[in-house]
Amino acid sequence: MCGIVGLLLKNPALRDRLGALMVPMLVGMTERGPDSAGLAVYTSPVGDERHKLSLYSGANAVEWSQVLQGIAEAFAGDETHDLTPLGNHAVLTSTADPVRLAAWIARHQPDVAVLSVGRSIDLYKDVGAPADIAARYRFETLQGSHLVGHTRMATESAVTPAHAHPFTAGRDFCLVHNGSLSNPHLVRKHLEPLGIEFETDNDTEAACRFFEWRLREGDDLETAVRHGFRELDGFYTFLMGTDRELLIVRDAFACKPAVVAETDDYVAIASEFRSLAHLPDIGAAALFEPKPEEIYSWRI
């Protein structure tokens, strides 16, 4: 069992309250996922050819100033770098090529994991109770246009930060999952010969990398999901984010729950209504459950 939450603000005036509106949604899903939680939040994109990398050091003692110094020395010249640390998490903004940056971090800062790469996405995930994680990373202060969140109750792989959701692949793409896939190893066997590398043995990572591969092959997100209907076997409610879009889809048996509430101001998604009950004007929202194998998406 797991909990998923998603929120897309149609009304830009609400964007400075994105985190505050979301925290009760995430904490409301604690009973469905008490062991880990995570969040991808999409902010205004960084400009000037820059990218953002969300970095995470877990329980390792990392001096973020030394990480920044090392990057500045390795990527000298015209490149500019900025690092915003918060405990064991930091957001690196840089003009350097993000693929080379991530490779340098993997080689020279083995205690630091790169959680996401993109121009809009910031990613947080850790083990522990959702309320603790929300407080740890000050989720209530987050601003942005939309987000994808998850609370995890592990069923098929270990409880570690790397196994927590959201999973990311490529740039500005993330996915959370309630359910379990029965053929993740087959999916992985199809993708690895294409040069796609995996970081964990988690079933959700297989789905995430499959969809991101389809996007790179030229699919739009909806077409990628339709390819997934044939490739992915198992139970799922998937919630996905890109820099412009939020998408939800449930498997043909709709074994895992989801409720959508839509008003003129927002689209809010959760595994259960109890995570939506606090939202403003919820009494006037259009409420529905996504139908099996129907694709629902919203753009900012």
Add this chain to the structure above:
Amino acid sequence: MANLRPLVIAREFDLARDTLRELNSFLHRRAAVEGVSQIHVKNPDGAHSIACGLNADLDVQIHGHVGYYVAGMNQHASVTVHGNAGPGAAENMMSGRVHVTGFASTAAGASAHGGLLVIDGDASLRCGISLKGADIVVGGGVGSFSAFMAQAGRIVICGDAEDALGDSLYEAVIYVRGKVRSLGADARFEAMTDTDRAAVKSLLAAAGFDHDPAQFQRVASAKSLYHWHADADQEY
């Protein structure tokens, strides 16, 4: 002549203030003792297991949306949800009446033995799965695999049905007014008799709907799965 109507003593619970346990404990242990016959529940906000396991002639009015298993295992009580219900509404109901004015999520009325479940809106997948004798009336449509392995009881569907309606049915009977996307294994359409039309008429009346029973089709078991066929193709 004196007014013979029994006195209704009402009590209100507000789940923004009172705990779910206080509510359910009152419904189980105190309501009948204190002579309270009508209970209003405010701010249910999607909580699970509201009014589960009741065993008395109570009128429970829930004002808002509820989560999993509302009115599960109900006996005797009448429970009305003025809103939507999460998965497993009225599951394993034994008697009484459960009414959802909005939509109901998956497995509404699962395994219910008796009583009447009324859903004004749509019911999701697996409505009436393994039904064991209760009646279900759905004002809207039902999702796929509804009435799967239903053993006894009646399901009236005023709207459409998705895939595999009545798969592996036993003795339960389905009456459907709209389109059926597909029937499940061993389910078949059968001719409506006067007895069927009378049953639909009385169930619609009990549920507060006004459709013409002549608009309904009967779906029941062809009973070809009742016995093992050694010669049948056993490849799965």
